[in-house]
Amino acid sequence: MTAHVTTPAAALASDLPGWATLVRAPNPGPMTLDGTNTWVLRQPGERYGVLVDPGPADAGHLDRLAAHGPYSMILVTHGHPDHVEAVPAAAERFQAPVRGLTVDHQVQEPDRLGDGTVLDVAGLTVTVLATPGHTADSACFLVAGPDGRQAVLTGDTILGRGTTVVAWPDGDLGDYLASLRRLAAYDEVTALPGHGPALTDCAAAARFYLAHRQARLDQVRQVVARGVTDPAAVVAEVYATVDRALWPAAEWSVRAQLAYLRASTDDTAGDRESTPGRTGLDRQ
Structure with a gap:
């Protein structure tokens, strides 16, 4: 943690x-x-x-x-x-x-x-x-x-x-x-x-x-991999030891982290789509 x-x-x-x-x-x-x-x-x-x-x-x-x-x-x-x-x-x-x-x-x-x-x-x-x-x-x-x-x-x-x-x-x-x-x-x-x-x-x-930041991002990535994607729920897990008065601010960062991970996933998917010689079956 x-x-x-x-x-x-x-x-x-x-x-x-x-x-x-x-x-x-x-x-x-x-x-x-x-x-x-x-x-x-x-x-x-x-x-x-x-x-x-x-x-x-x-x-x-x-x-x-x-x-x-x-x-x-x-x-x-x-x-x-x-x-x-x-x-x-x-x-x-x-x-x-x-x-x-x-x-x-x-x-x-x-x-x-x-x-x-x-x-x-x-x-x-x-x-x-x-x-x-x-x-x-x-x-x-x-x-x-x-x-x-x-x-x-x-x-x-x-x-x-x-x-x-x-x-x-x-x-x-x-x-x-x-x-x-x-x-x-x-x-x-x-x-x-x-x-x-x-x-x-x-x-x-x-x-x-x-x-x-990279360490926090890894934590968020692990939580998301378990199916937790609601920002408030992610905060409750990743920032559990942080004073709750700071949780609203932490949620800003979590939302930014989730957006970053989504963009990274989209970019990776786009790279796969544009790779020459690959087909839909290859990507299944």
């Missing part, structure tokens, strides 16, 4: 880059851990910073963010409310454009980013990494400072503690596995997550997540 993961997927970072400041929102909970991490990026000496994920609509949190301003840009990792609910208020208060992969963060005509877009802001170089899976619009940001220090802001694709959900139907497991494989290339690069503590090694965390 694959255990429920509540610990960090890599060693904790003992220090942050000098250009990264964490301002944690006061919204702790089972899904948000200690609260949503809002990141302020600014090379020392630069007037304007970059605000990443303004977080929930909380006046006190917005005041704390204002103390670290001014800002030339607001970046968002994905469109879940605990990350973007404060976007309209932050955009108005700081008079900063909002940028992300999605086309709607509750502001008019946000500036949509593309995979590989490079931004030179706040004395830093920020490269956009499209990492769909947790949600369709999930992005990570690879940030490099003039000192050579790098970090990846991972949003909810990699958390500082435990694992994340594939938020089906918007999220997709195949996309998520591909995104983790992409992040596994950033060896010994600090991960600055959307929730939980910073990690020393983005690649190590991504590889841990990949192994865990």
Whole structure:
């Protein structure tokens, strides 16, 4: 049985880059851990910073963010409310454009980013990494400072503690596995997550997540092979040791896993159908 993961997927970072400041929102909970991490990026000496994920609509949190301003840009990792609910208020208060992969963060005509877009802001170089899976619009940001220090802001694709959900139907497991494989290339690069503590090694965390996801998928595959296909029933078996308060979120991931298995089965059947020289009798 694959255990429920509540610990960090890599060693904790003992220090942050000098250009990264964490301002944690006061919204702790089972899904948000200690609260949503809002990141302020600014090379020392630069007037304007970059605000990443303004977080929930909380006046006190917005005041704390204002103390670290001014800002030339607001970046968002994905469109879940605990990350973007404060976007309209932050955009108005700081008079900063909002940028992300999605086309709607509750502001008019946000500036949509593309995979590989490079931004030179706040004395830093920020490269956009499209990492769909947790949600369709999930992005990570690879940030490099003039000192050579790098970090990846991972949003909810990699958390500082435990694992994340594939938020089906918007999220997709195949996309998520591909995104983790992409992040596994950033060896010994600090991960600055959307929730939980910073990690020393983005690649190590991504590889841990990949192994865990494959193990969970194997469990689901075994349960399905016994004829259990109802998502809630699969959750009850595969996530039996997990706090029931998390079962609704676990069902998102299970539905994503079931969709992934169905697609894999369909692909295999299609390959058999298209194999030259095979007949209907061969396939019986």
